[in-house]
Structure formats: C-alpha cells, structure tokens
Amino acid sequence: MAIVELKNVAKRYDSMPGKKGAEHANAVEDFNLTTKDGEFVVLVGPSGCGKSTTMRMIAGLEHNTAGEIRINGQDVSSVEPRDRDIAMVFQSYALYPHMSVYHNMAFALELKKTPKEEVKQRVQEAARILDIEHLLDRKPRALSGGQRQRVALGRALVRQPQVFLMDEPLSNLDARLRVGMRAEITRLHRRLGVTTFYVTHDQTEAMTMGQRIVVMRDGRIQQVDTPYNLYERPVNRFVAGFIGTPSMNFLQADHHGDGLGGQGFSCPLGPRLQAALGEGGQRSSCWLGIRPEHLHQVEESSGRGRLEGVIEVIEPLGPVTMVQVRVGDTLVTAQLAAHLDVEIGDTLGLAFDPDQVHLFDIESDQALGLEPDSAASSTQATA
Ligand SMILES: Nc1ncnc2c1ncn2[C@@H]1O[C@H](COP(=O)(O)OP(=O)(O)O)[C@@H](O)[C@H]1O
Ligand SMILES: [Mg+2]
Structure with a gap:
C-alpha cells in the first residue's frame, strides 16, 4: 500500500496539436x-x-x-x-x-x-x-x-x-x-x-x-x-455544471434592491445571498445556478424564487420527467414528477428555494459565498 x-x-x-501560446x-x-x-x-x-x-x-x-x-x-x-x-x-x-x-x-x-x-x-x-x-x-x-x-x-x-x-x-x-x-x-x-x-x-x-x-x-x-x-x-x-445530471441551470441575473432577477425569473435574497453578493465589492449582476432537481411545480410561492417559460421538451424517464422551458433566452431543465399534466407549448411556472441556489461571479465564474470550510478544502486542492 x-x-x-x-x-x-x-x-x-x-x-501539442491545436494548442498555441505559452x-x-x-x-x-x-x-x-x-x-x-x-x-x-x-x-x-x-x-x-x-x-x-x-x-x-x-x-x-x-x-x-x-x-x-x-x-x-x-x-x-x-x-x-x-x-x-x-x-x-x-x-x-x-x-x-x-x-x-x-x-x-x-x-x-x-x-x-x-x-x-x-x-x-x-x-x-x-x-x-x-x-x-x-x-x-x-x-x-x-x-x-x-x-x-x-x-x-x-x-x-x-x-x-x-x-x-x-x-x-x-x-x-x-x-x-x-x-x-x-x-x-x-x-x-x-x-x-x-x-x-x-x-x-x-x-x-x-x-x-x-x-x-x-x-x-x-x-x-x-x-x-x-x-x-x-x-x-x-x-x-465549471465544476457546478460538470457535477450533477442533468447539469445545473445558469441564468444571468441582475441585482436590484432585495432581489436577483431577469427576463422570466426572480429570486429573493436572504442574508446568505446578500452576503455572497457583497463579497469583494457590490455586484450589479451574477450567475444564478439552480439544479434541475430543485425546481418544483407549486402554486403558492411567497418567499421563494420563481421562473416561468414555455415548454419546449418533455422527457418522461419513468420515476421523473425532465422538462425544458425557455426562460428569456435560456433553456432551463427541471426534474419534475412522473405524471405531469402539461404539453409542449404550455407556459409553465416553477418555484425554487433561495437556500438551494448557487451564485457565481459573472466574469471569473468563481462561486460566491462559499462557507469557510469548503473554501479551505478547495484552497488545499489548488494550492
Ligand atoms: N504524446 C503526446 N504528444 C503531444 N500532445 C499530447 C500527447 N499526449 C497527449 N497530448 C495532449 O495533451 C493534452 C492532454 O491529453 P490527455 O492527457 O490524453 O487527456 P485526457 O486523458 O484527459 O483525455 C491534450 O491536449 C492532448 O492532445
Ligand atoms: Mg485519456
């Protein structure tokens, strides 16, 4: 051993074929x-x-x-x-x-x-x-x-x-x-x-x-x-998109007052997300990352994030159904219940818990607001 x-x-x-420059x-x-x-x-x-x-x-x-x-x-x-x-x-x-x-x-x-x-x-x-x-x-x-x-x-x-x-x-x-x-x-x-x-x-x-x-x-x-x-x-x-299947959805979001949002979606900001956004200076925008399994079909959604779009793809997999909806110019994947009463072309509203989203810097793609212990493990990884 x-x-x-x-x-x-x-x-x-x-x-090295196809690789140029130092x-x-x-x-x-x-x-x-x-x-x-x-x-x-x-x-x-x-x-x-x-x-x-x-x-x-x-x-x-x-x-x-x-x-x-x-x-x-x-x-x-x-x-x-x-x-x-x-x-x-x-x-x-x-x-x-x-x-x-x-x-x-x-x-x-x-x-x-x-x-x-x-x-x-x-x-x-x-x-x-x-x-x-x-x-x-x-x-x-x-x-x-x-x-x-x-x-x-x-x-x-x-x-x-x-x-x-x-x-x-x-x-x-x-x-x-x-x-x-x-x-x-x-x-x-x-x-x-x-x-x-x-x-x-x-x-x-x-x-x-x-x-x-x-x-x-x-x-x-x-x-x-x-x-x-x-x-x-x-x-x-990159890691967020690579790990997890189907991949995490990324929406380019504007920061205004107490929320994040863009065409067809909004996300309220609790203390965690406020702190994350403030990291290293105030941000007017960021990437909002939402995993498909964290999107839900619910009517009432106060205090939750929301998005809405037209259904383009429905994939029944047995235990779950994957649905792709067009939100602004992004195709968002949601993992929903096995039996869905929806059709392609329908407008679908989905909710998510702001505690489950991930934020990334719009330019560097680095995660915002990682807890200290994970920051330590990742530094160890790359140091
Ligand atoms: N013998 C070689 N000569 C030149 N370039 C190579 C050679 N082997 C691998 N590379 C290049 O090195 C990079 C990494 O390759 P590799 O380690 O085989 O990747 P992976 O296993 O992750 O697919 C690639 O850009 C590849 O083209
Ligand atoms: Mg290989």
Whole structure:
C-alpha cells in the first residue's frame, strides 16, 4: 500500500496539436495532490484535460517536465516504470489472443521468474475474487466484453501492486455492464485497500466510485473534494455544471434592491445571498445556478424564487420527467414528477428555494459565498 504525492507536477509535450501560446502550452499544469494510504481517487474531466497524461506520469511512462512525484516518500523520477510496483488497467486492455485466460494473467509474474506454485496460487486467488475461475482455460476470443474486462483486471490484480492506475477501464462496455463493473471495482478496492487512481470522463462514475474526486479542465485541477462537497459546494461554474445530471441551470441575473432577477425569473435574497453578493465589492449582476432537481411545480410561492417559460421538451424517464422551458433566452431543465399534466407549448411556472441556489461571479465564474470550510478544502486542492 502506498501514499502517492504529486507536487507542482506539470507536463509539456514538444508538439501539442491545436494548442498555441505559452498560456496553454502544458498538458498538465501545477498538479498537487497527496493521497491517503489506500485511498480511491478519481480523476474526472472532459476529453483532453490531462487525465491520462497524469496517470502516465505516475506510472513513469512519461516524464514530468516540472514538479515532483513521490511514492511513500521516495522521489520516483529516476525509478523505471517496472520498478514502481504499479499496475495499470487501460481502456484498450489488449489481451494476448493466443494465450489462455490463465496465461494472460500469469504472464507478468512468469516474466519476473516468480515460482510456479506462487503464480498458480495468485492467479487462482484473483480468478476467485473476480469470479472467472471457470474461464481460466479459455482463449480471449471465447469471452464476452465484460469477461475480458475482468481478465484485464485480474492481470493487474495478480501483481499485488502497491498502486493501481485505471484509465477509463469500463469505456468499452455497454451501459448496463458498466454499472455492474463499477460496483465490483469499488468492492474490490474495499477488500484489498490498494491506493487507486481511476480515470473517467463520466461524472456519475466519478461520483459513485471516488472517495475523493479531482475535477480537471485544460490541464488544471479545478477542485479536489468528496462527492458530497463537489455537489453541494462547487468552487466555480465549471465544476457546478460538470457535477450533477442533468447539469445545473445558469441564468444571468441582475441585482436590484432585495432581489436577483431577469427576463422570466426572480429570486429573493436572504442574508446568505446578500452576503455572497457583497463579497469583494457590490455586484450589479451574477450567475444564478439552480439544479434541475430543485425546481418544483407549486402554486403558492411567497418567499421563494420563481421562473416561468414555455415548454419546449418533455422527457418522461419513468420515476421523473425532465422538462425544458425557455426562460428569456435560456433553456432551463427541471426534474419534475412522473405524471405531469402539461404539453409542449404550455407556459409553465416553477418555484425554487433561495437556500438551494448557487451564485457565481459573472466574469471569473468563481462561486460566491462559499462557507469557510469548503473554501479551505478547495484552497488545499489548488494550492
Ligand atoms: N504524446 C503526446 N504528444 C503531444 N500532445 C499530447 C500527447 N499526449 C497527449 N497530448 C495532449 O495533451 C493534452 C492532454 O491529453 P490527455 O492527457 O490524453 O487527456 P485526457 O486523458 O484527459 O483525455 C491534450 O491536449 C492532448 O492532445
Ligand atoms: Mg485519456
């Protein structure tokens, strides 16, 4: 088991397609993170934000161009990948087609001249954990996608590494299998307690699996936090929009007297929002963020925020219905009851609790009025 430390780590590739100018020259910039022993850390962010590059630097497959990577206190910059005691699982987990499942899993150990008995014992143990004992004699072509994925995991497992790196290992599986496998990986982690970095671009996967989540954008960490804190206290508009599904709605709001508002919506200001708006000087406008699940169809709404618009889309999902209404020039998504008595083209009024909204600076996109403890955790994340 291990504590992995990244300090001011950066990666600059000599040629980076589509990135010009010094400001955007780095694939990863100023990356700071220290894991706990046995922690499950998820890196999440849109394609190209630097997740794989970060993983490859931890594995030693790429050299960091700045900063320091330490494993259990030891600077690993001069340690070869094979000596780092790290096992990786990739999205494209090419199994050797001519080898049986057993030999696919045993291969790395045999290369290291591990005694035959021990190889056998480790492969069988991994196969038992992954429930693939009955497949050990098969060739990869005789396996389903999910079974192949298990073999790829097994191959990493038998090495009993001190760190697991998993880079989008479930992307090739269909949605249902992905949900099953993600629970299985979580169980596996609980059982083995190996420090794990897990990469995904899927915020649901990140939220369900990560003990801590690193949200990245353009090579930079935006926030490092628990799933709960990312949802409740996003530090900026990017994180707010990225975490949560469907995404948070953002309305550009004017500040007048004791309220925020714009075309088709208004929000009264209690002490919390007043204080948030006053932060760093008075503001005449801000972004008002409202999650779809915080919009409700209610008649009476004194003391509440309100918005109104024409329905453009109705999506019944079973337990809930997603409705999109045009408010001014913004399309707002609301998560409403399963059975709705509305039609496309109807005007719909919705209410929300001002205590549940998020405010963001109109220019910097930074969250306004975050409580001190969350401000501390986010500073820690980016310091
Ligand atoms: N070998 C490389 N040479 C040049 N640029 C690269 C190389 N690998 C990745 N990049 C660039 O670095 C950035 C981050 O890539 P990557 O780490 O693969 O992102 P992610 O895994 O988050 O999708 C991207 O802009 C990508 O184009
Ligand atoms: Mg990647």
